[in-house]
Amino acid sequence: MVRPEARVLLRDVAQASDVSLSTASRALRHDPRISLETRRSVQRTARDLRYIPNLAARSLRARRTRTLGLLLTDLSDPVPGQVAAGFEKEATVHGYRVVFASGLNDPERERRALRVFIEHATDGVAIVSSVLDPRDARRRVPPSRLVIVQPDHPSILRGKGGLPPGVIQTDDAAGVAAATAHLVESGYRDIAYVGDETRASSAVRREAAAGALEALGVDRPLRWFVANDDAWRSPLEIAARILLDPPDALLCYDDKLALAVLDGLRALGVHAPGDIGIVGFDGIPFAAISNPRLTTVAAPNAELGRLAASSLVEALRGGEVPGRALMPVELVVRESTRARTPGVVGAAPA
Amino acid sequence: MVRPEARVLLRDVAQASDVSLSTASRALRHDPRISLETRRSVQRTARDLRYIPNLAARSLRARRTRTLGLLLTDLSDPVPGQVAAGFEKEATVHGYRVVFASGLNDPERERRALRVFIEHATDGVAIVSSVLDPRDARRRVPPSRLVIVQPDHPSILRGKGGLPPGVIQTDDAAGVAAATAHLVESGYRDIAYVGDETRASSAVRREAAAGALEALGVDRPLRWFVANDDAWRSPLEIAARILLDPPDALLCYDDKLALAVLDGLRALGVHAPGDIGIVGFDGIPFAAISNPRLTTVAAPNAELGRLAASSLVEALRGGEVPGRALMPVELVVRESTRARTPGVVGAAPA
DNA sequence: TTGTACGCGTTATCAA
DNA sequence: TTGATAACGCGTACAA
Numbered sequence A, B: 001m002v003r004p005e006a007r008v009l010l011r012d013v014a015q016a017s018d019v020s021l022s023t024a025s026r027a028l029r030h031d032p033r034i035s036l037e038t039r040r041s042v043q044r045t046a047r048d049l050r051y052i053p054n055l056a057a058r059s060l061r062a063r064r065t066r067t068l069g070l071l072l073t074d075l076s077d078p079v080p081g082q083v084a085a086g087f088e089k090e091a092t093v094h095g096y097r098v099v100f101a102s103g104l105n106d107p108e109r110e111r112r113a114l115r116v117f118i119e120h121a122t123d124g125v126a127i128v129s130s131v132l133d134p135r136d137a138r139r140r141v142p143p144s145r146l147v148i149v150q151p152d153h154p155s156i157l158r159g160k161g162g163l164p165p166g167v168i169q170t171d172d173a174a175g176v177a178a179a180t181a182h183l184v185e186s187g188y189r190d191i192a193y194v195g196d197e198t199r200a201s202s203a204v205r206r207e208a209a210a211g212a213l214e215a216l217g218v219d220r221p222l223r224w225f226v227a228n229d230d231a232w233r234s235p236l237e238i239a240a241r242i243l244l245d246p247p248d249a250l251l252c253y254d255d256k257l258a259l260a261v262l263d264g265l266r267a268l269g270v271h272a273p274g275d276i277g278i279v280g281f282d283g284i285p286f287a288a289i290s291n292p293r294l295t296t297v298a299a300p301n302a303e304l305g306r307l308a309a310s311s312l313v314e315a316l317r318g319g320e321v322p323g324r325a326l327m328p329v330e331l332v333v334r335e336s337t338r339a340r341t342p343g344v345v346g347a348a349p350a
Numbered sequence C: 001t002t003g004t005a006c007g008c009g010t011t012a013t014c015a016a
Numbered sequence D: 001t002t003g004a005t006a007a008c009g010c011g012t013a014c015a016a
Helices: A010-017 A021-028 A036-048 A055-062 A078-093 A107-119 A134-140 A172-185 A200-215 A235-243 A255-267 A301-318 B010-017 B021-028 B036-048 B055-062 B078-093 B107-119 B134-140 B172-185 B200-215 B235-243 B255-267 B301-318
Strands: A067-072 A097-102 A124-128 A146-149 A167-170 A191-195 A223-226 A249-252 A277-282 A295-298 A325-327 A330-332 B067-072 B097-102 B124-128 B146-149 B167-170 B191-195 B223-226 B249-252 B277-282 B295-298 B325-327 B330-332
Touching (some): A010 A021, A010 A036, A055 B055, A067 A078, A067 A301, A078 A124, A078 B097, A097 B078, A097 B097, A107 A124, A124 A301, A134 A146, A146 A301, A167 A172, A172 A191, A172 A200, A172 A277, A172 A295, A172 A330, A191 A200, A191 A235, A191 A255, A223 A235, A235 A255, A249 A255, A301 A325, B067 B107, B078 B097, B078 B124, B078 B301, B107 B124, B107 B134, B124 B301, B134 B146, B146 B301, B167 B301, B172 B249, B172 B330, B191 B200, B191 B255, B223 B235, B235 B255, B249 B255
Parallel strands (some): A124 A146, A146 A167, A167 A325, A191 A223, A191 A249, A277 A295, B067 B097, B067 B124, B146 B167, B191 B223, B191 B249, B249 B277, B277 B295
16 A cells, blocks of 8 residues: 555654654653653654554554544444444444454355454454354453444353353343333234344244243244244245134334335235234344334344444553453334234134 | 564575575565575575564555555444455455555545555555545546545545546446335335435436436325434434335435334334335345345446456556446345225325 | 575664 | 664575
8 A cells, every 4th residue: 555665664754853763752652751742743744644553563562553444234233334334433432443353144255254253353352143152252352452332143042141241232132021011012922033033133033922922921922933034135925825714913123124024924915003002122223213103123233333442452552351341222112013903814714 | 563673674584595685575576587496495494583574664665565545434334334345355265465545425535535545656456435535536646546446535426427537336226226116016006215414316217217207207296304324323303204204215325324214113113015116225134134025226346346346456456547347237126115095094095 | 406695675673 | 752673573695
């Protein structure tokens, strides 16, 4: 980048300011041992010469890069996108740069990405919605410099008892329970979950819904329509399967899927909330302006990213292990669910 | 990253394989001068020791990083997200890593981001939808290593005559013209543009619509509702303004805005395509499953990203200036517009 | 076919 | 308060 012969080096700045290399270096880093006068002068010439430090040399010597790595699933998806935006913004505030990599839910790609971060000698790493085993991740990246956001590995199913350190996640179970309660209060009885059969985060939500339903004393257990990761791409297929034996209401894995289901059902003449109630998860912007507007469990995605960055930076400063956090989610009731009397609509047998 | 005492260096690999540093280095880079036998052995021990090369040292010495920089507007927006995903995927295929930065439509932030790329000594840089003056960008990054995707600076207005090298963009004017023709063919006469008043890309689309309308011999000139960058966040406000004097059809700056307008109008009792026709731009996934599904001009966003990466890589290999490309867009007619007879609906005075 | 030795640009140690 | 100098880890011209 930039032709070598054109690039201004620290030594050029030093020569131009008539000081030694080390003085120039210190002056630019605001070292208090350098007189204010020299500092100003050096900084001025550095700006005049358009000096840009070579990060490679700096990190080689200083053993840190002020760079953070962020591993996420897919940049083209709004949810990880929001997390990434929050993370980058917060990191920038603290003077850190960010290197991104996408894992696309493939453990092998995720491992390669971590390797890239290590090559880049990132000071810290955040992993969002990783399908990688957290223990595996911690073997590759020292736990003191690792934050795991919204883990999506089966281990989160067993780990009911307390969050491990360095993990930031939303209280999905509570959110789904609230959504389930809302459905039941609104008179829905025959409720089904629509979501992935393999991903751990999906299992968490499904089990939370089942548990809530039972706890609420609803006699009909939760049903389940399997809709894998890209089911939202074929709204008709999934809608047709649902209509084979339609429940009163659907709890969908996420908003993307919920909106697709909404579309597929509409194409087949079934409308929410009149014929069926629909709830999503995530709170993406489009859920607020769909028709009908989608009832959803909103997660603070950008905030998750910000928190990941700040807790990473703090841990790096203090040499501590990053803290844990369980973030609340919020049920946002909109038009895709509504109060109704049970049994009016849908093929709900006695 | 990784405690120094734990990190495996090339010299550790060399020692363990009983060869010199340089032999180890060459063996790992598949240098044909090293016997196959030693190569294999060194590679084996490197893997066993989990050796990960230090990129800083390598790039310092080799004067290249195999890293590309991607500057975009906002990671949380689906459109740049798709470009980013395509870019990253293609870059990875060619063995390049990617550093991202978001400029948020702020020239100052964009300049800072370019600086970060130079610090990182990225081999090449792609700038997506930048509001920075391309000449400014080219002063900071050598043109031979710069690709500008979808520039959004006023200079694109004047530069009608031929694309400059290193620029990749979509043929927005043609797309908007096609959309306008579609509206006119469908019987819409009083047509308005909804979009930003300052951004160059918005001006291009508005002018293309106005020109197309005139060329089609429609007597009513294009009207214009100003809706700035985050107007989509307040659907009611913009819808209310439109309803003060509603046209037959709306050409919106992008899908996000179109969907918001759709929502706001619905809230006020006005429905597409019955009461008004609505067209978006971008072809985001949600436009395909909205209600009504959105007629839009679809841009090949992921492809744009892929092309940017591959043309950058190619230019780096050949030492050439990256090529130019004008990508076609496609009018996708869906439910938010439809054939109708003029004058039936809307406040179209004689 | 392999090894020796130097330098990439910066920061940190030590001495002045 | 400042300067000289030795690393940091790797790639490569040159020697063997």
